[in-house]
Amino acid sequence: MLSWRGLFLILAIWGAIHPMYYFLRFMQAEGGGLGGLIDAWYVNDSTTGLTWDLTIAAIALTVWILRDTLQTRRWSCLLAIPATFCIGVSCGLPLFAFLRLGRR
Template identity: 70%
Template sequence: MSPLRMIYLALAVWGAIHPMYWFVSYMRETGTGLSGLIDAWYVNASTTGLTWDLTIAAIALTVWILAEVWARRNWTALIAIPATFCIGVSCGLPLYLFLRTRQPA
């Protein structure tokens, strides 16, 4: 595995663990669960703007993944779409780059 692929993989793992730590910490601290976390994303203009920024980035990444998967026939890379929406762009983007740069079998 190339050093660049190792970096992509490390960023995908970090992008999954680090944000999730803060999400779980918030839910434990407030006792509100996932619905409380989602409500907090829209508590003021700043967090709403950031939420929309990440949502638009996730949609753009999904369009790119679909276009590239269709052209390259790299069906495994589709796993980056649920990773993007269930975990976050911080995991989905480096995961897709990791999967995109693998050597063909």
């Protein structure tokens, strides 16, 4: 049977690979780099709203990670912060849960 920790690891891996697949496909099709991808996040109100939604979620997750890490001194949990901002909340949140459950 799959443990909670194992489930969160699978979700972190999925959250890293699946979105990145689409980001890379977009950048290859458009012939641009990261700048073109970021421009696409603001092409209409729907994508702008989603971008802000994920940005606010990433900031809230970062505050939670920092607070939890300062209380528990589990420094490995800080790895979830760059995962959140370099890959996405879909990777950072389950990675934090995976690392946090490793305390047991």
